[in-house]
Amino acid sequence: GIQVEQSPPDLILQEGANSTLRCNFSDSVNNLQWFHQNPWGQLINLFYIPSGTKQNGRLSATTVATERYSLLYISSSQTTDSGVYFCAVGATGANSKLTFGKGITLSVRP
Amino acid sequence: NAGVTQTPKFRILKIGQSMTLQCTQDMNHNYMYWYRQDPGMGLKLIYYSVGAGITDKGEVPNGYNVSRSTTEDFPLRLELAAPSQTSVYFCASNKLGQGASRNTEAFFGQGTRLTVV
Numbered sequence: 001g002i003q004v005e006q007s008p009p010d011l012i013l014q015e016g017a018n019s020t021l022r023c024n025f026s027d028s029v030n031n032l033q034w035f036h037q038n039p040w041g042q043l044i045n046l047f048y049i050p051s052g053t054k055q056n057g058r059l060s061a062t063t064v065a066t067e068r069y070s071l072l073y074i075s076s077s078q079t080t081d082s083g084v085y086f087c088a089v090g091a092t093g094a095n096s097k098l099t100f101g102k103g104i105t106l107s108v109r110p
Numbered sequence: 111n112a113g114v115t116q117t118p119k120f121r122i123l124k125i126g127q128s129m130t131l132q133c134t135q136d137m138n139h140n141y142m143y144w145y146r147q148d149p150g151m152g153l154k155l156i157y158y159s160v161g162a163g164i165t166d167k168g169e170v171p172n173g174y175n176v177s178r179s180t181t182e183d184f185p186l187r188l189e190l191a192a193p194s195q196t197s198v199y200f201c202a203s204n205k206l207g208q209g210a211s212r213n214t215e216a217f218f219g220q221g222t223r224l225t226v227v
């Protein structure tokens with residue numbers, strides 16, 4: 001099946017700093033989502049981005065499907081950005097099933 | 111708009127007991143899924159359904175059963191609970207897409223934290 005690798009596994013930032021989170025995948029996809037898992041365990045949809053670029057406030061994401069990677073940018077980080085960020089992909093023809101990466105743990109210090 | 115609703119939020123089971131995790135969605139989505147998340151890991155697919163009456167195994171189906179009698183509901187049954195089933199369980203749904211891109215955005219419930227002792 002499709003493989004999803006996220007990097008770096010852990011990231012510590014000072015409040016106000018910017019960061020880039022990466023997601024590589026091993027096959028063609030027609031679904032890619034970024035989630036934020038908050039300290040209470042909830043999965044929050046950040047972006048549905050199988051290709052192209054999207055922005056939502058301080059967050060933006062870019063997926064280059066032909067090169068099999070996606071990037072999540074966080075600017076002017078805040079302590080509330082802390083948590084785990086997951087990339088999940090749906091392989092082309094795989095009947096909508098999402099395969100998750102192991103996540104990136106982000107800690108933003110005040 | 112409730113989205114995907116899971117019950118219960120927390121449960122402690124004794125080894126060998128059985129239980130059903132409930133999941134319902136009000137978005138008229140065709141596809142529904144059950145995932146489990148073990149500590150420090152991503153989510154792994156247990157079972158999924160592409161519509162009422164149709165279910166199929168995911169990556170880690172052993173020890174679980176599902177049914178899909180309606181579009182809205184997709185319960186997950188644990189028979190003979192084991193400590194290895196201690197995990198957080200997530201239900202998700204999305205709708206059938208159109209044309210070349212048949213995948214659409216998936217939405218998740220708030221999770222059920224299950225402990226088997």
